[in-house]
Amino acid sequence: MTGPFPIAPLSQMMAEYSDPSQCPVRNVLDQLGDKWSVLIISTLAHRPYRFGELKREIPDISQRMLTQTLRDLQADGLIVRTVYPTTPPSVEYKLSPMGRSFLVPLSAMVEWAFAHFPAIRDARAEFRKAA
Numbered sequence: 001m002t003g004p005f006p007i008a009p010l011s012q013m014m015a016e017y018s019d020p021s022q023c024p025v026r027n028v029l030d031q032l033g034d035k036w037s038v039l040i041i042s043t044l045a046h047r048p049y050r051f052g053e054l055k056r057e058i059p060d061i062s063q064r065m066l067t068q069t070l071r072d073l074q075a076d077g078l079i080v081r082t083v084y085p086t087t088p089p090s091v092e093y094k095l096s097p098m099g100r101s102f103l104v105p106l107s108a109m110v111e112w113a114f115a116h117f118p119a120i121r122d123a124r125a126e127f128r129k130a131a
Contacts, residue, residue, distance in 0.1 A: 031076055036061055036069045038106065041095065044079060045103050048094035078102065 017023035073079040078099035084090040
């Protein structure tokens with residue numbers, strides 16, 4: 001790697017992974033780069049949640065999108081779904097150890113977003129004015 005940043009140039013990554021679907025960066029960010037995954041993981045960072053509790057914590061997510069995102073995160077091994085044998089069955093979601101390990105880079109991204117949001121908002125307004 002060259003330069004001050006520990007990120008390989010895209011050309012270097014693509015040379016190693018000629019099939020884009022096999023590129024770890026593209027593959028992982030395809031799931032974790034969306035807002036719903038980030039919000040769900042951030043919420044589960046504090047404690048396990050039942051489905052309805054997650055829906056209340058993230059009120060602007062549809063039931064369908066919450067269900068699909070939870071399934072995707074479970075398939076990726078980032079969350080654990082536990083069904084308790086009650087009537088009706090109770091289901092709880094929590095971060096897996098791998099999901100917990102994602103909190104470190106996610107926290108850095110969240111801090112960056114809070115620190116830079118005013119400047120980004122201003123830049124967007126300037127862009128709209130110029131367009």
